[in-house]
Amino acid sequence: RTPRKRKEGRLTLRTPAPVTGKVDVPPEDGYTWRKYGRKAILRSKSYYRCTHKICEAKKKVQQLDENPFILEITYEGEHTCQTSTTPLLSPPITVAVAAAGENRDPGAGGDSASPLFQAGTSSASQPKTDNWLGDEVQGTAAGTGGGDGGRDVDDWLADLTDSMFNFSGSSDSCMDSIFPPRPGN
DNA sequence: GAAATTTGACCATA
DNA sequence: TATGGTCAAATTTC
Numbered sequence: 001r002t003p004r005k006r007k008e009g010r011l012t013l014r015t016p017a018p019v020t021g022k023v024d025v026p027p028e029d030g031y032t033w034r035k036y037g038r039k040a041i042l043r044s045k046s047y048y049r050c051t052h053k054i055c056e057a058k059k060k061v062q063q064l065d066e067n068p069f070i071l072e073i074t075y076e077g078e079h080t081c082q083t084s085t086t087p088l089l090s091p092p093i094t095v096a097v098a099a100a101g102e103n104r105d106p107g108a109g110g111d112s113a114s115p116l117f118q119a120g121t122s123s124a125s126q127p128k129t130d131n132w133l134g135d136e137v138q139g140t141a142a143g144t145g146g147g148d149g150g151r152d153v154d155d156w157l158a159d160l161t162d163s164m165f166n167f168s169g170s171s172d173s174c175m176d177s178i179f180p181p182r183p184g185n
Numbered sequence: 186g187a188a189a190t191t192t193g194a195c196c197a198t199a
Numbered sequence: 200t201a202t203g204g205t206c207a208a209a210t211t212t213c
Contacts, residue, residue: 034188034189034190035189035190035191036190036204036205036206037191037192037204037205037206038190038191038192039202039203039204041201041202041203045203045204047204047205049205051188051189058204060204
């Protein structure tokens with residue numbers, strides 16, 4: 001077992017919960033995840049790891065206490081696997097740490113989730129997209145945008161998440177911005 | 186039958 | 200002592 005030791009290499013994102021009523025289901029991000037645990041302490045939290053045994057990438061999905069319609073997804077580790085929808089990927093661990101450390105403000109942090117998945121529902125790259133980001137949720141998430149710029153991490157996160165999920169028509173993998181291709185694998 | 190999910194238990198850390 | 204993270208067995212689904 002590897003108890004919580006590895007604090008480095010985390011990337012925390014916030015994404016609107018799907019309107020399907022399954023707020024525990026994370027969005028498609030180009031990888032196939034396998035659920036390996038769940039915790040009901042405080043807020044329910046689900047643990048996923050890559051279906052590829054060789055891959056040590058993990059992610060945690062947790063509902064926000066102040067806004068159950070928002071999911072906080074924490075990516076951890078790097079992908080050493082190859083998927084059908086994406087090339088070899090591996091997360092830029094260093095920047096992820098910064099994001100994980102700053103993206104904790106529920107009010108201002110909510111806006112970072114606004115760009116998420118807005119194009120995902122119409123993308124051919126995500127065939128199993130489960131109707132994410134309903135109108136109501138979208139309004140809630142997008143409406144929390146503070147308005148004052150000057151947030152480095154927020155801005156970075158917004159750009160990051162925008163890159164991740166606003167891949168409308170782009171031939172590049174949406175995850176390339178966050179999980180760049182790894183030719184040497 | 187294989188793969189994925191659920192659930193409880195175990196252990197480490199704060 | 201409570202919480203967090205993971206494992207493993209049981210169950211469910213494909």
